[in-house]
Amino acid sequence: MTKKFVDNLPELEKNFALKAPHLKEEMQQCLELIEVFLDKKGRDEFDIQDLNKTFRLPNKLKAVLFLFVEELTREGFLHKNRNVYHINRNRKTAQEPKGSVGKISIHPSGFGFVSLKEYDVFIPKHLILNAMDQDTVEVEVLSLEGRNKKGPEGRVTNVVKRSKASVIGTIVEIKPGSLRVRVSLQGESQLFCVPMPTSPVEIGDRILLEVHSLRNQLHLIFEKKIGSIFDPLSDLEAVKEEYVLPKQFPQAAIDEANAFGSEIILSQHKDRVDHTNLFTVTIDPKTAKDFDDALSIERTTKGYKLYVHVADASYYVKKGSHLDQEAILRKNSTYLVGTCIPMLPHVLADNLCSLKEGVARLAVTVEMHMDKKGNLTSHKIYRSIINSNHRLSYEDAFEIMHSKDKTFLHDQLQLMRELALHLKAIKHERGSVDLSLSELVWRLGDDGIPSGFEISHYDITHQLVEEFMLKANEVIATELKNKEVALIYRVHEPPSPETMMEFKNFCVKLGVLVPEQFGSKELAKVFEAHRESAFISELSSRYIRSMRLAxxxxxxxxxHGLMLENYTHFTSPIRRYVDIIIHRLIFNESYSQEELDEIAQNSSEKERHSARAEMSYLTLKKMRYISRKFDKEPQRTYKATITRVKPFGIVFEVKDFGLEGFLHISKLGEDYFEFHPKKEKITGKRSQLTFEIGYQFIVQVESVNLLFQEISWKMGPKGA
Structure with missing residues (x-):
């Protein structure tokens, strides 16, 4: 049998990559060949040269034998330590994959998760095979606990279906007959050799590439040119192509939207509760165009009456309509710097559905009665008509709230603040952590490069809107559940005990005193106690990274994050499809369990996909901003804070614009630096200079490479 395997190598060489998933018989023959070889030698280990010398193979067939040996290693029949292989005698037969099929979500860092019905399977970066984000893959579960006991761990054994037929690449080199193209895959830049197209191209061109794949290799073919990486105005088209974001709405959907007209005719909606005379405000970012929600409040003898009015998008987006079909495909709006790819056509998103100031609009109102401490005593849910009195930005609301002019609007905002503080206290008592992180809001110039940014502080105006939306979402979820209506929940699983122990150890390293019993309530108290500390940003970022995704x-x-038993998404139907579904369920439209399951899963995937597109686009825009700064002020310095320490360097955040950077250990100074894994720090042997999480220092830009979308950093001058 072993001779048969060696004799077949010339034929196998022709199509190994294509046929490897099905070469079980040949795999078994190769394994037996190795066992016979080792038995004759009286050894348990070998290197590839041993086999080549024994069978005197030509170079071409040596490569094929090596591929089989590597495949056996991947299958677990062999163990590899550097270049030496050891046979796993506990596993004798090459079997069909034990795998299940699911979609893989690949993190920017390169690892992934495959969603199965029973659980999510963690896939280490080196076991992803050639899968791309959102591909349908076959996965083999290697361990139900994983190496760090954080849940099931496995490997991708086959790519069943590609999520997209093309990828975006940037030409970095032009060779005779071929292009060298940089493509971002699995969290890192990868270089591919692409056959030369017939149309003219230049270095820096962004090109769309068709994906053709064999088992262990991706083959990319030029499809069309999109623009140049050196042209910032081409960024939008590139991100749409790269992430397959929707472009134009179908004409049928636009026609449906236009058919509703531009104004609300009150006489056509007499069945609704008329709240057009109820004092109502919207509070949103300055740049907002779609206003999903509005607020009204009254003081009562027993406490408060809070009205949360939400745009009645489900009135316009009827089940099965062209608008509905397009919303199903889009699932959510995608917000890119300076623009938005909406879920609904602009005539609805920015006009008819939007709760604009001074015009009548259709809404769904959650009317909540609360006692003097903010506890809910009763509620009503109904369709209404409102007319917003004021469109306030967060900055407007903050200024009016703290103004000495005691207007009615001032008093209303103060009353909202009063109730919001009660709700925050209740949430804090549940053990929900209030991170209160500021946000950078970027302004995009006409040339496609950011002209600057503003810091949006998470002040009381943001908090009161959030508290009122959270309460409305909770009320809706509880109402539907109590009526035994199947619905889509917004869920958030708690972190594993091991992850929380890691976070607890991180707190200790920062000098934060934590109690022995470290539950949710204790955690909330830790954040409250250190809200004004210098390291609150690092603490919050580390906590977020330790959490699972909602x-x-x-x-x-x-x-878990909100410490609520029942929670859903109801308050943003202009930009989230799940919210439209919840609106329909409130008013007795029916969905099967299978339909809701599919919508929930697809909405989760689409949400993550949009977030990746938004982050990719924002990161490139930040890079362009820094590049321009570097061209004008090459010696400019920036404040940085270490967020992670690796064996080979430090990861830091540049506070000025919320961008992550990396410094290799060789750039830390003229010293011999040692990594201390348990303490997560790097220390200079002579100088004792220590780099650890939370350490603040000065960095400078060394270079900006747009072709590879990389910024190279260096230590700033001492004393800067």
Missing amino acids: TYSTDAIGH
Whole structure:
């Protein structure tokens, strides 16, 4: 049998990559060949040269034998330590993959998760095979606990279906007959050799590439040119192509939207509660165009009456309509710097559905009665008509709230503030952590490069809007659940005990005193106690990284971050499809369990996909901003704070514009630096200079490479 395997190598060489998933018989023959070889030698280990010398193979067939040996290693029949292989005698037969099929979500760092019905499987970066984000893959579960006991861990054994037929690349080199193209895959830049197209191209051109794949290789073919990486105005088209973001609305959907007209005719909606005389305000970012929600409040003898009015998008987006079909495909709006790819056509998103100031609009109102401490005593949910009295930005609301002019609007905002503080206290008592992180809001210039940014502070105006939306979402979820209506929940699983122990150790390294019993309530108190500390940003960022992602599910497993048993998304139907579904369920439209499951899963995937597109676009725009700064002020320095310490360097955040950077250990100074894994720090042997999480220092830009979308950093001058 072993001779048969060696004799077949010339034929196998022709199509190994294509046929490897099905070469089980040949794999078994190769394994037996190795066992016979080792038995004759009286050894348990070998290197590839041993086999080549024994069978005297030509160079071409040596490569094929090596591929089989590597495949056996990947399958677990062999173990590899550097260049030496050891046979796993506990595993004798090459079997069909034990895998299940699911979609893989690949993190920017390169690892991934495959969503199966039973659980999510963690896939280390080196076991992803050639899968791309959102591909349908076959996965083999290697361990139900994983190496760090954080859940199931496995490997991708086959790519069943590609999520997209093309990728975006940037030409970095032109060779005779071929292009060298940089493509971002699995969290890193990868270089591919692409056959020369017939149309003229230049270095820096962004090109769309068709994906053709064999088992262990991607083959990319030029499809069309999109623009140049050196042209910032081409960024939008490139991100749309790269992430397959929707472009124009179908004419049928636009026609449906236009058919509603531009104004609300009150006489056609007499069945609704008329709140057009109820004092109502919207509070949103300055740049907002679509206003999903509006607020009204009254003081009562027993406490408060809070009205949360939400745009009645489901009135316009009827189940099965062209608008509905397009919203199903889009699932959510995608917000890119300076623009938005909406879920609904602009005539609805920015006009008819938008709760604009001074015009009548259709809404769904959640009317909540609360006692003097903010506890809910009763509520009503109904369709209404409102007329917003004021369109306020967060800055407007903050200024009026703290003004000495005691206007009615001032008093209303103060009353909202009063109730919001009660709701925050209740949330804090539940053990929900209030991170209160500021946000950078970027302004995009006409040339496609950011002209600057503003810091949006998470002040009381942001907090009161959030508290009122959270309460409305909770009320809706509880109402539907109590009526035994199947619905889509917004869920958030708690972190593993191991992850929380890691976070606890991180707190200790920062000098934060934590109690022995470290539950949610104790954690909330830690954040409250250190809200004004210098390291609150690092603490918050590390906590966020330790959390699982919130998703949609038809199972009421609760929301750990909010510490709520029942929670859903109801308050943003202009930009989230799940919210439209919830509106329909409130008013007795029916969905099967299978339909809701599919919508929940697809909405979770689409949300993550949009977030990746938004982050990719924002990161490139930040890079362009820094590049321009570097061209004008090459010696400019920036404040940086270490967020992670690796064996080979430090990861830091540039506070000025919220961008992550990396410094290799060789750039830290003229010293021999040692990495201390348990303490997560790097120390200079002679100088004792220590780099650890939270350490603040000065950096400078060394270079900006737009072709590879990389910024090279260096230590700033001492004393800067």
